Amino acid sequence: MILTWNDIQIRAKKFSKDWENAKYEKGETQTFYNEFFEVFGVKRRNVAIYEKAVKKLNNLHGFIDLFWEGKLLIEQKSAGRSLEKALLQATEYYNNLKEYQKPRFILLSDFQNFELLDLDTGEEEKFKLNELHNHIKSFGFIAGREKEAYKDQDPVNVKAAELISTLYHALKNNGFDDKDLEILLTRIVYCLFAEDTGIFPPSAFFNHILRKTNEDGSDTGSKLQELFQILDTPYEKRQKNLDEDLNDLQFINGDLFSEKMTIPAFDRMTRIKLLECAGLDWSKVSPALFGSLFQTVMLPEEQRQEGAHYTSEKNILKTIQPLFLDYLTNKFNKIKEDRSSQRKIRLQKLIDELSKIKVLDPACGCGNFLIISYREIRRLEIKILKEIYNSQQQELDLNINYLSQIKVDQFYGIEINHFASRIAKIALWLVDHQMNMELSDVIGKHYIRLPIYDTKQIIVKNALTFNWAELIDPKDCSYIIGNPPFVGSKKMTKEQKKDLLETFSGVKNSGELDYVSCWFLKASNFIENSETKVAFVSTNSITQGEQVGVLWEQILNKDIKIFFAHRTFKWTIDERRVQGLEIANVAVVIIGFSKFNVRKKVLFEYEKISDDPIKIEVKNINPYLVEGENIVLKKRSSQINNYPKMVFGSMPNDNGKLLISDEEFKNSSKIFDKHDILKFIKPFVGAREFINNKKKWCIWLHNEQSDWRSNKYLKDIIQKVYDHRVKSKRPATKKLAEVPWLFGEIRHPYENYILIPRVSSEKRNYIPIGYMDKEKIAGDSCLMIPTNDLTIFAILNSSVHMTWVHHVCGRLEDRYRYSIEIVYNNFPFKNLNQNQKKVLSEYANQILNIRKKLNLSLEKLYDSVFMPKELKEVHQKLDKSVKEIYLIDEESNSSQIMSKLFNLIKKNP
Secondary structure: OOOOHHHHHHHHHHHHHHOOOOOOHHHHHHHHHHHHHHHOOOOHHHOOEEEEEEEOOOOOEEEEEEEEOOOEEEEEOOOOOOHHHHHHHHHHHHHOOOHHHOOOEEEEEOOOEEEEEEOOOOOEEEEEHHHHHHOHHHHOOOOOOEEOOOOOOOHHHHHHHHHHHHHHHHHHHOOOOHHHHHHHHHHHHHHHHHHHOOOOOOOHHHHHHHHHOOOOOOOHHHHHHHHHHHHOOOHHHOOOOOOHHHHOOOOOEOOOOOOOOOOOOOOHHHHHHHHHHHOOOHHHOOOOHHHHHHHHHOOHHHHHHHOOOOOOHHHHHHHHHHHHHHHHHHHHHHHHOOOOOOHHHHHHHHHHHHHHOOEEEOOOOOOHHHHHHHHHHHHHHHHHHHHHOOOOOOOHHHOHHHOOOOOHHHEEEEEOOHHHHHHHHHHHHHHHHHHHHHHHHHHOOOOOOOOEOOOOOEEEOOOOOOOHHHOOOOOOOOEEEEOOOOOOOOOOOHHHHHHHHHHOOOOOOHHHOOOOHHHHHHHHHHOOOOOOEEEEEEEHHHHOHHHHHHHHHHHHOOOOEEEEEEEEEEEOOOOOOOOOOOOOOEEEEEEEEEOOOOOOEEEEEOOOOOOOOEEEEEOOEOOOOOEOOOOOOOOOOOOOOOOOOOEEOEEOOOOOOOEEEHHHHHHHHHHHHHOOOHHHEEEEEOHHHHHHOOOEEEEOOOOOHHHHOOOHHHHHHHHHHHHHHHOOOOHHHHHHOOOOOOOOEOOOOOOOEEEEEOEEOOOOOOOOOEEEOOOOEEEOOEEEEEOOOHHHHHHHOOHHHHHHHHHHOEEEOOEEEOOHHHHHHHOOOOOOOHHHHHHHHHHHHHHHHHHHHHOOOHHHHOOOOOOOHHHHHHHHHHHHHHHHHOOOOOOOOHHHHHHHHHHHHHHOO
């Protein structure tokens, strides 16, 4: 059982108190650490051993005080003894462990002082025993809540994007053609990389602009054109009287410098901006920067429509590490420890395996996923070559078998935008060059692949109408990756909607799906007879609400299985907005799936969606990205357990004429009384009024036709409603003009009812849910359950129901969008005995009474930070009671609660 952090903190305080007088290493170490592990709900003997023998350099054996293979090494001293000596011992033990045994953490202690070293991040924490409770999250790996570390976006990449963006806007404002500007920027960025990474002589491009062009910029464009022509001309075809500095530049080719382009007109300011770009050290810039370069060229509206977002390296690694990189790295580490005669052969076979990997990104944009994937596979290959390579072997570079077997041709992309595909190709060659430089450090000699060529594996096509198998055979494809366009179902163009409906031809309700769904279904079709693994980034909408039933039923019917997933997190690289660059800041998930069963399945959970994730191994991952059976919730017309029906509130459809604000009501009450219409006015409750404790009123003439027909004041209002409805282009509204005195849709129950806002903030721990008097008219921004049963009110106000909402509910932006057919009708209510009903009803009455007594708006009462203590305590008691009814352990996390609820649905489909 995974404990909550609060429970662990309480246990840590008790542990510190119990051991405040511990001193002696030999006599107390084992009991100390048995109880230390119990703080985190773990039996020490299940994971770690004492006195692990390790062979030291002097051929003697030492003994690690406590050892958890791959995780933790503890060196313990008696109270007051030097921890520096402990660190020396621990380091010696660490260095003599096999690679796969080496732990990530080293803990040093003398009972009263702790020093924890994270060897992956280099972080070090020092604290006293009595401070343990403040440092428990650092030991999350013990509690099964290991944090995955991902590097943040390097500031130099953001700076490079800003510089290129500034240059772009300056040239564009001077009237330079968009297509020519795309070509120019791509060439400039390549040259900036080339001069800082050894393709060109150092500062060759910078000096060419600085020394060979006029300060007023008048000839900068023509000098650039001359430079580009040289880079497109082989040495043997160049003029013999060329400038010597230009002639020293490599022949690049690859169609990068061959396309015709108008000579750009620079001025003093644009020349300065070009020099500022060249002044940055581009050797430190990731070629994935090309992604943001592309964003600077796109208009904001175009970007929103295409669903394009800059993808940071940090987030790409979240996708490719569990998809393939972790597996390949672990395989290398195991072979590395082999000391048999087969070691070198096994290492070479691993290189052969890498050389056969083929990766497809069917929405590749400017190639960020392909670039980072290529780089990481090349880096792994370099590590392997370091193991194979004997530093005494002087002729290594003559043996082609020891040079890189990984080629850019192993990476395939489909992209609808021509400029983006151009960027992807060039970026792949740039990262190839960077990796060749790293390889050169291994072999001791300069290794470069020039000239480049135009890889035909990245094509300009609409990925949804193009047959992917024409680019790559499914049986040859190892992995499919990417972040397909983020376009909501309501924001698609006609062309995108057509793509969607054709991709889901014949599938009921497919028009409600987001655009990204198309790639999930098409990838599922593509891998049906292969061992290809897929990992896509998506907005989290496809794991919530109605979309799950529509999309995932199609995928699961093909026997596709999810083998890893990142639950909702923020897809963003920086809080700032770079000029001309839209920074993605949306809630997303990452889903890895395949046709065949992957034994080890992993969920990455986020305590906060901006945090690093916690990695948890699970038995199965369902489409809601929780551990549990592969259940998809479809729309139900009635409640699954025959609980009372939920309905929409009444909709005025009146152009505001039947509704009265509280201010208007107060100011006009005498007029209303004079015209004898107060009896037709009733309290009106919309979601906003309900949550913010605001009053509103409505003219309610349902079943009151005979009393008002002679009332001129009412007739004037009704005439305005009639005029509004009769002018409508919507047939249903036009028909309502026949009864202009009535609300457009009347669903009001003539009994008390439970009220739920249809949309509410995701930041609250509980959706504000009310119990309303039958005299109040609920608007269509609310949902109603006509009932006097307060046990339903209690269950809906519980954390169990809120967990259900959080996982199942659709979203409007980030806010909960509660639905009848998916959320309420599928929620598994339990059959309650009389005692359970009594307890729940009492808690419901307590909640209602506290709300009434405090006389605050529900917005304030249910603020996640400032929720009043007495209201919070009742909710906590209610939560505990509901969990007991559902046989849910109080310490269960949200995934475990959902698993229990899904099992109840399975028993009652």
